[in-house]
Amino acid sequence: MMKGIGVSQGISIGRAFIIQKKEVTLTGVLLNDQAEMRIEIERFNKAVGNSLREIESIKNNSSSLSDDDKAILETQIELLSDPEIKDGVIEKIESEQKNANDALLEVITGFVQIFENMDNEYMCARATDIKDIGNRILKNLNGSNTSNKQVYGPNTIIIAEDLSPSDTITLDIKLVTGFATQVGSRTSHAAIIARAKGIPAVVGCGSGLISIKNNDLVILDAIKGELYINPDDNLLNEYTIKREAYIKYADTLKTLKDVPATTTDGMQVTLTANISGVEDLADVFDNGGEGVGLLRTEMLFMNRDSFPAEDEQFEFYKKVALQAKGKPVIVRTIDIGGDKNLPYFDLPVEQNPFLGYRAIRICLDRKDLFSTQLKAILRASVFGDLKIMFPMISNIQEIRSAKSILAEAKAKLLQENISFNAAIKVGIMIEVPSAAITADLLAKEVDFFSIGTNDLCQYTLAVDRMNEKITHLYDPFNPGVLRLLSFVIEQGQKNDIHVGMCGEMASDPLATLLLTGMGLKEFSMSAAAIPTIKNIIINNSEIKAKQVYKNVMEMDSSESVLAYLKEIAG
Amino acid sequence: MITKDHIILAPQGLHARPATTLIRLAKSFKSIISLKKGDKTIKLNSMLNILSLTINGGEIITIIIDGEDENEAETAISQFFTEQLKDL
Numbered sequence: 001m002m003k004g005i006g007v008s009q010g011i012s013i014g015r016a017f018i019i020q021k022k023e024v025t026l027t028g029v030l031l032n033d034q035a036e037m038r039i040e041i042e043r044f045n046k047a048v049g050n051s052l053r054e055i056e057s058i059k060n061n062s063s064s065l066s067d068d069d070k071a072i073l074e075t076q077i078e079l080l081s082d083p084e085i086k087d088g089v090i091e092k093i094e095s096e097q098k099n100a101n102d103a104l105l106e107v108i109t110g111f112v113q114i115f116e117n118m119d120n121e122y123m124c125a126r127a128t129d130i131k132d133i134g135n136r137i138l139k140n141l142n143g144s145n146t147s148n149k150q151v152y153g154p155n156t157i158i159i160a161e162d163l164s165p166s167d168t169i170t171l172d173i174k175l176v177t178g179f180a181t182q183v184g185s186r187t188s189h190a191a192i193i194a195r196a197k198g199i200p201a202v203v204g205c206g207s208g209l210i211s212i213k214n215n216d217l218v219i220l221d222a223i224k225g226e227l228y229i230n231p232d233d234n235l236l237n238e239y240t241i242k243r244e245a246y247i248k249y250a251d252t253l254k255t256l257k258d259v260p261a262t263t264t265d266g267m268q269v270t271l272t273a274n275i276s277g278v279e280d281l282a283d284v285f286d287n288g289g290e291g292v293g294l295l296r297t298e299m300l301f302m303n304r305d306s307f308p309a310e311d312e313q314f315e316f317y318k319k320v321a322l323q324a325k326g327k328p329v330i331v332r333t334i335d336i337g338g339d340k341n342l343p344y345f346d347l348p349v350e351q352n353p354f355l356g357y358r359a360i361r362i363c364l365d366r367k368d369l370f371s372t373q374l375k376a377i378l379r380a381s382v383f384g385d386l387k388i389m390f391p392m393i394s395n396i397q398e399i400r401s402a403k404s405i406l407a408e409a410k411a412k413l414l415q416e417n418i419s420f421n422a423a424i425k426v427g428i429m430i431e432v433p434s435a436a437i438t439a440d441l442l443a444k445e446v447d448f449f450s451i452g453t454n455d456l457c458q459y460t461l462a463v464d465r466m467n468e469k470i471t472h473l474y475d476p477f478n479p480g481v482l483r484l485l486s487f488v489i490e491q492g493q494k495n496d497i498h499v500g501m502c503g504e505m506a507s508d509p510l511a512t513l514l515l516t517g518m519g520l521k522e523f524s525m526s527a528a529a530i531p532t533i534k535n536i537i538i539n540n541s542e543i544k545a546k547q548v549y550k551n552v553m554e555m556d557s558s559e560s561v562l563a564y565l566k567e568i569a570g
Numbered sequence: 571m572i573t574k575d576h577i578i579l580a581p582q583g584l585h586a587r588p589a590t591t592l593i594r595l596a597k598s599f600k601s602i603i604s605l606k607k608g609d610k611t612i613k614l615n616s617m618l619n620i621l622s623l624t625i626n627g628g629e630i631i632t633i634i635i636d637g638e639d640e641n642e643a644e645t646a647i648s649q650f651f652t653e654q655l656k657d658l
Contacts, residue, residue, distance in 0.1 A: 303626035
């Protein structure tokens, strides 16, 4: 068995097809005179021209290209005609007497290194595009046959060091049912294409892949990120059944998009998504999400040199409000500090950043920043159903102070004659144990709670989530955490305010029935998790959920809680 | 010569797809069009040069246009930054 990163979903069983890259090497040949240089420059230009024609022909002759595929091809066309490459190559031919092969190889290698060393995952991945066009020109230079259609048998699983954009775009998914690569990450090109085409893929498997031979029988489990070569009959049978079950399950999930999240006995819950910007919204609606339970606003403040002005922030919130099609969007005010820092905002290094100057604590100290953000959110509130949520609240005074700054922001907008939703709903994150324990008091000050289980768990159990030695202690099923959750939800109900959850626990299928039994009304999670959770809700009853809750609360350890929840999940 | 600042409204920044559109737009004019970020200035005809600058969402860059059709070019490029870029 080999392990890698499963970057798309599904299981595939098929025959290996090895794609090997022919390494082109430097020839070391030096040109003798101007005439030879002219010939080499002409050869290079011709190879670029042929490469351009090849890409144009892929673009025009493939009916199955997605928009992403087309965009990649357009980018490649631009790269092929990039003056930086052309001028670099000609320069090397003319002044260093290199032949076209060596000149191009050096120019491409230079750019690949620059991009691979960039401190930005997206730019690193662009090195693959540059390599890809370099290889294409080189192939044309050396006159080798560069036919784009590889002939595959049915149920082919491609094994390669890495797949270039041209490799993946021309994959025929009727025949190729999966692929595994030695290198790559979740954001690498091959991974993105695998998700777009919906075929199972495992990347970053390491050099162990070279032991696989053509026609080896391969089981590719992209759910677990595992690969089995020439499995025995038992394993093969097991996986054949698993594969069929998965396909059935995936088909079921697809049909759930417009089904309401209601238990068999009519209890309704709301499934929403956690997003970081307007570009995530399409995915939310595709997965049947009913709004946004958490809009993180940190994106707006990162990767820049100074705080964004009110107008720029307004545009950001307005875009989300408009695109959310009237569905509710909970906007969390800035949550920096802890592990999230801004280069232009000089936060001192702290001994315990998670217990330090962060989130609402910064906002109440730097009223100018807070007020700018609140005004921007208020202005955008007329374009949709926005709600405001304060993070890291630990006592009632913080809520009162935040609300009074909000009232000042409203007053300023009134003065400026700018419209906003005066009745905008205000809520808090429950992620500090003191807030959870005083939920009865805090509930009287706000319109809703959203439980942030990640921090609540870390603070309640005194466990640093980043510390590998104690990860086993980080446990949302600890009876202490469960009692806090249950109390917060109960107090929300008593005070007639909405209680949701936007931490990781909301997307944990094992927790769904338990939380429903506690009376949780809204689960907010990554968009992709919504169908799985909905499937659990619609196949169970509120009565069963309440029974599960009752049983769990009588257990004294998370081991027994987990064992029980796994048992009822089947 | 026209010089104008633009803020990058696309959260993912000026990545390959919008850069492709921008280069093609710039190439459609006779004027020489350059992009300045910090102390680096590049001509708007090279994908590699644009990508090397790593222009992120929210950053401010300067566009410099010089040539006979600079006014038309300025209008089109401003429209790219204020409207098109968000959807690319």
